Amino acid sequence: ASYDMGGHDTYMHKEISEQADAVDRVLRGRIDDKFSTVHLGGLNLDAREARGIRRVKILGCGTSYHAGMIGAGLIEGMARIPADAEPASEFRYRNPVVDPDTLYIAVSQSGETYDVLAAVQELKRKGARVLGVVNVVGSAIAREADGGVYVHAGPEVCVVSTKCFTNTVVAFALLALHLGRIRDLSVADGKRIIEGLRRLPDQISEILKLEDEIKELAAEYAGAKSMMFIGRVRGYPVALEASLKLKEISYIHAEAYPASELKHGPLALIEPALPTVAIVPNDSLLEKNRAALEEIKARSGRILAVAHQEQEKADHTIVVPKNEDELDPILMGIPLQLFAYHTALAMGRDIDKPRNLAKSVTVE
Ligand code: AGP
Numbered sequence: 001a002s003y004d005m006g007g008h009d010t011y012m013h014k015e016i017s018e019q020a021d022a023v024d025r026v027l028r029g030r031i032d033d034k035f036s037t038v039h040l041g042g043l044n045l046d047a048r049e050a051r052g053i054r055r056v057k058i059l060g061c062g063t064s065y066h067a068g069m070i071g072a073g074l075i076e077g078m079a080r081i082p083a084d085a086e087p088a089s090e091f092r093y094r095n096p097v098v099d100p101d102t103l104y105i106a107v108s109q110s111g112e113t114y115d116v117l118a119a120v121q122e123l124k125r126k127g128a129r130v131l132g133v134v135n136v137v138g139s140a141i142a143r144e145a146d147g148g149v150y151v152h153a154g155p156e157v158c159v160v161s162t163k164c165f166t167n168t169v170v171a172f173a174l175l176a177l178h179l180g181r182i183r184d185l186s187v188a189d190g191k192r193i194i195e196g197l198r199r200l201p202d203q204i205s206e207i208l209k210l211e212d213e214i215k216e217l218a219a220e221y222a223g224a225k226s227m228m229f230i231g232r233v234r235g236y237p238v239a240l241e242a243s244l245k246l247k248e249i250s251y252i253h254a255e256a257y258p259a260s261e262l263k264h265g266p267l268a269l270i271e272p273a274l275p276t277v278a279i280v281p282n283d284s285l286l287e288k289n290r291a292a293l294e295e296i297k298a299r300s301g302r303i304l305a306v307a308h309q310e311q312e313k314a315d316h317t318i319v320v321p322k323n324e325d326e327l328d329p330i331l332m333g334i335p336l337q338l339f340a341y342h343t344a345l346a347m348g349r350d351i352d353k354p355r356n357l358a359k360s361v362t363v364e
Pocket residue numbers: 061062063064107108109110111112113116159160161162248357358359360361
């Protein structure tokens with residue numbers, strides 16, 4: 001695909017910059033204020049069926065898998081259905097138990113990723129119900145699924161996914177809200193989430209204004225050989241995705257760990273030459289996250305925090321606007337897209353076409 005870069009130097013920059021509009025699009029026409037829920041026309045799942053779901057299993061690859069991890073947290077949190085995400089390829093090869101009361105959800109930007117498509121086909125052959133959370137309308141996975149939610153991110157050209165990740169997580173928030181309101185989520189909580197969703201586009205625009213500050217930070221970290229990314233619970237998939245972005249376009253080695261796992265091994269790596277990026281939301285885990293920052297500081301590790309307020313133990317804090325706790329992961333990943341972008345730019349990388357990668361992997 002080729003289309004106008006609209007004054008940007010790369011598709012990645014264009015796509016990062018489009019996210020406020022993209023999120024607006026995934027919300028448009030779907031919110032029902034009267035019942036504090038959302039309408040998802042293509043779901044093909046009535047309320048009785050939705051009440052019968054006992055588990056949710058989300059399948060995807062790469063960035064879509066990370067979006068699915070956040071999606072699982074949203075569904076479990078709002079709809080109180082046990083939910084988890086797994087790489088589609090792993091799922092397919094371990095001969096999983098396919099259960100009729102489980103709702104399977106396939107996640108894909110392109111809708112053509114072979115590992116995901118093959119998992120969907122195998123599931124359908126075994127009689128499972130499979131929904132798609134897909135960006136490209138009419139793609140193979142969208143056609144194969146029993147129903148689903150379109151992500152409406154618009155065309156994404158850069159090999160690394162940015163705006164589609166954000167929109168996919170928002171699509172999962174809509175699905176979680178929908179399932180939640182059929183089950184036990186209160187009207188008040190439904191309203192709270194809807195108000196939070198409506199705040200997202202403006203908050204994304206606020207974050208994008210931090211680009212100059214993030215560019216300066218990226219110049220400082222561009223010399224690192226390796227970086228550590230940490231987060232806890234909702235913040236962990238954000239750390240995973242941010243580390244993948246950095247790896248893909250800058251070729252700097254990066255690892256993501258749950259902050260709570262540091263002491264079980266990776267703390268041994270911490271030294272001044274290995275910077276840590278920490279996701280530190282103002283939620284019930286704030287003190288726990290701060291304790292992890294202290295442990296890193298005690299080993300002379302450099303820390304870049306993404307947080308809702310300045311973090312004393314961090315060398316730098318990127319302060320982002322606060323939303324509802326459930327929706328914070330959507331916002332906290334965005335400055336780190338810009339961080340990966342400017343790090344790669346400072347290193348002279350070919351950002352839209354990183355070596356060894358293709359936009360969609362349609363073979364095994
Ligand atoms: C994203 O930055 C990647 N290049 C890659 O991990 C991608 O997310 C993965 O291949 C899945 O693609 P899909 O969403 O089109 O299925």
